[in-house]
Amino acid sequence: MKILVCISHVPDTTSKINFTEGDTKFDTNGVQFVINPNDEFGLTRAMWFKEKQGASVDVVNVGGAETEPTLRKALAIGADSAIRVNTEATDGFAVAKQLAKVVNDGGYDLVIAGRESIDYNGAMVPGMLAGMIGANFVTNCIGLEVDGTSAKAIREIDGGKETVSTSLPLVIGGQKGLVEESDLRIPNMRGIMMARKKPLTVVEPTDASAETKVVSFEKPAPRGAVKLVDADNIDELVSLLHNEAKVI
Amino acid sequence: MSILVYTESENGKLKKAALEVVSYAKAVADQMGTSVTAVAVNADNAEILGNYGASKVLLVKDDSLKAFNAKKYAAIVDNAANNEGAKVVVVSSSADSKYLAPLLAVSLDAGYVSNVFEAPSSVSPFTVKRTTFTNKAFANTEITTDVKIVGLSNNSFGLVESGGSASVEDFSPSLPDSGVNVESIDKATDKVSIADAEIVVSGGRGLKGPENWGMIEELADVLGAATACSKPVSDLGWRPHSEHVGQTGKPVASNLYIAIGISGAIQHLAGINSSKVKVVINTDPEAPFFKAADYGVVGDAFEVVPKLIEKLKAFKAANA
Numbered sequence: 001m002k003i004l005v006c007i008s009h010v011p012d013t014t015s016k017i018n019f020t021e022g023d024t025k026f027d028t029n030g031v032q033f034v035i036n037p038n039d040e041f042g043l044t045r046a047m048w049f050k051e052k053q054g055a056s057v058d059v060v061n062v063g064g065a066e067t068e069p070t071l072r073k074a075l076a077i078g079a080d081s082a083i084r085v086n087t088e089a090t091d092g093f094a095v096a097k098q099l100a101k102v103v104n105d106g107g108y109d110l111v112i113a114g115r116e117s118i119d120y121n122g123a124m125v126p127g128m129l130a131g132m133i134g135a136n137f138v139t140n141c142i143g144l145e146v147d148g149t150s151a152k153a154i155r156e157i158d159g160g161k162e163t164v165s166t167s168l169p170l171v172i173g174g175q176k177g178l179v180e181e182s183d184l185r186i187p188n189m190r191g192i193m194m195a196r197k198k199p200l201t202v203v204e205p206t207d208a209s210a211e212t213k214v215v216s217f218e219k220p221a222p223r224g225a226v227k228l229v230d231a232d233n234i235d236e237l238v239s240l241l242h243n244e245a246k247v248i
Numbered sequence: 249m250s251i252l253v254y255t256e257s258e259n260g261k262l263k264k265a266a267l268e269v270v271s272y273a274k275a276v277a278d279q280m281g282t283s284v285t286a287v288a289v290n291a292d293n294a295e296i297l298g299n300y301g302a303s304k305v306l307l308v309k310d311d312s313l314k315a316f317n318a319k320k321y322a323a324i325v326d327n328a329a330n331n332e333g334a335k336v337v338v339v340s341s342s343a344d345s346k347y348l349a350p351l352l353a354v355s356l357d358a359g360y361v362s363n364v365f366e367a368p369s370s371v372s373p374f375t376v377k378r379t380t381f382t383n384k385a386f387a388n389t390e391i392t393t394d395v396k397i398v399g400l401s402n403n404s405f406g407l408v409e410s411g412g413s414a415s416v417e418d419f420s421p422s423l424p425d426s427g428v429n430v431e432s433i434d435k436a437t438d439k440v441s442i443a444d445a446e447i448v449v450s451g452g453r454g455l456k457g458p459e460n461w462g463m464i465e466e467l468a469d470v471l472g473a474a475t476a477c478s479k480p481v482s483d484l485g486w487r488p489h490s491e492h493v494g495q496t497g498k499p500v501a502s503n504l505y506i507a508i509g510i511s512g513a514i515q516h517l518a519g520i521n522s523s524k525v526k527v528v529i530n531t532d533p534e535a536p537f538f539k540a541a542d543y544g545v546v547g548d549a550f551e552v553v554p555k556l557i558e559k560l561k562a563f564k565a566a567n568a
Binding site: 011013014017019026037038041091092093096118119120121122123124125126127128130131132136137138139140142152153155156157158159160161162163164165166167175176177180181182210211212213214215216217218219220223224226227228229230231234235237238240241242245247248 | 315316318319342343344346347349350351353354355358359360361362363375377379380381382383384385386387388389390391392393427428429430431432433434435436439441442443444446447471479483489490492495496497498503504514515518524525527528538539540541542543544545546547548551552555556559560563
């Protein structure tokens, strides 16, 4: 089985979010970038398929050369090789289109992406990719088993979960549950050294124009200070929630 | 050309989010000088959509569609959009709608923007505002394609009754093979889900152990709320993963979020800060959650929560 794991290069959760160029670009100054957490759960599940079922695991990112350390980290975790599509990730559609070309060229059976990236939160790339390549698709995926060309997946739904059966080729939108937090791997020195020698192929982009464009970013207005209510005066809290906040 | 809106139902009954997306679609239709057509699957009360601004409902009745299937449902909406010549399609932010919308975007060749929380600031060029960077920023986003898909954040626009009525027409488009088949569904039917809840009561490690969740459930019960928990609590196995809210868990966009014994790590806040009103109850006045909350009580949850339950019961009785 050939697996492709899509890796988004995202600012760490604790990053300060600022914008430059007249509020049209994310300010990467001083920002620490990491593998998108939802993708890391998928990558770790892919490692399981590699170790238990002999799958090959490649990782891919659509972005500039600045994303390569993130791909190297994925290689250090255990992926076999990496592909970087050398273009700016302009919107979900354009990224999905680039990925579709990589999947078709590489003949992958299973593509694992995160259900959404923690920066733009679009939650659309895996589904669009599946639509473009005509593969089956399961998102919010919290469990995945593959046997030959059949797959069983568990999808988180509002208020519960459902078990589905499907077949390869398959695109997964993964999240925590595919593996647990405690299963995530921190690259060791040997992994890091090996990652330096693993192939990282840069491919030029295919023709794909974005369908949406960010005109400007804004930050929410600073919030007012918290209103503290004395623990002995819970009546006041109930009254504030009813009369002021109007939520009960 | 009308505005097409996909309305979700459960066990034959339209969900509240369905009424909200129709209300939103009506606002977009007014801006564009057109009307709203809704598409619904196996809904028994489709005519109520007229009251929220739909003038027509395309109703699919098909027992084989009882369980949601993204590919089939996307094909239904695709067919409806083509039939109506719709230039704008509106969907909700439920797990199912977010599953369907990207497939629909590809088949309709439509630009799709999710997490939108306001009516378009302009319809030409078509520009909407969405949350991004896990609610730490907003992005004014233009959709440049001929057909546009808007994913509306739940609980962001509210319900707007317009007092109109809708004609309900049977709709039976041809459907593709499912590709993905539901084997079993495991869902608590007697509980409010986090996605649908207007109020969410959430507990953290400050509650000391799973045996102390009785008061969280009782508080949720009094408020008609869903219960949730922080990441450490689900990692410790005190509560099921399905209750974990935060960046890697479920997002919360309720009207009221009550955090009990949760310190407010940035990953937690990232998942819950699109809730409108936040209340925090914590013994530690330095807990970061107090900086993100609207109302706070510094105190022991084991004293404060029972008192809050008692006061709320009295309030409910007085306002019943």
